[in-house]
Amino acid sequence: MTPDRAPDRxxxxxxDIRSRLTFANSLRFPLQSAASRRDIIIGGLWLLVxxxxxxxxxxxxxxxxxxxxxxxxxxxxxxxxxxLFGLLAGGIGFLxxxxxxxQVAAFSFATVFTQRFALDRRET
Numbered sequence: 001m002t003p004d005r006a007p008d009r010x011x012x013x014x015x016d017i018r019s020r021l022t023f024a025n026s027l028r029f030p031l032q033s034a035a036s037r038r039d040i041i042i043g044g045l046w047l048l049v050x051x052x053x054x055x056x057x058x059x060x061x062x063x064x065x066x067x068x069x070x071x072x073x074x075x076x077x078x079x080x081x082x083x084l085f086g087l088l089a090g091g092i093g094f095l096x097x098x099x100x101x102x103q104v105a106a107f108s109f110a111t112v113f114t115q116r117f118a119l120d121r122r123e124t
Contacts, residue, residue, distance in 0.1 A: 017068040035075035042078045058094040059087030 013019075015029045030036050043060055046053035060077055063086075067074045114120050 016074070033075055039076055039078050052088070055091030055095065056087050057091065059090030062090040062094060063087065 015025050015032055019025050030040055039060070043057050046056045049056075063077045063083075064074050067077065
């Protein structure tokens with residue numbers, strides 16, 4: 001380490017998947033560059049389009065995570081207009097898997113609590 005550079009505190013240090021997970025890094029991650037701030041603005045504008053905007057933003061999150069996992073530059077993730085349908089499909093997939101997951105969680109919790117606390121009032 002050079003004396004003029006402290007870890008994770010210098011403004012020129014890019015926050016990526018290898019960075020230490022801190023509250024400050026989490027807040028700074030989406031604001032760290034002009035391209036990332038541009039993506040936030042684009043995502044915010046998409047949210048003005050009912051339903052489709054939310055799905056596009058879910059697809060965008062999937063793309064960002066995919067790029068981080070593969071060591072590719074995260075920003076700009078809205079850069080290729082041809083991939084809008086891929087983002088939309090990713091958002092729809094995220095929507096359905098989220099609904100499925102919460103149904104699984106609800107069934108699991110209900111079963112555990114019903115059996116543990118003898119809440120089933122049906123006659124057997």
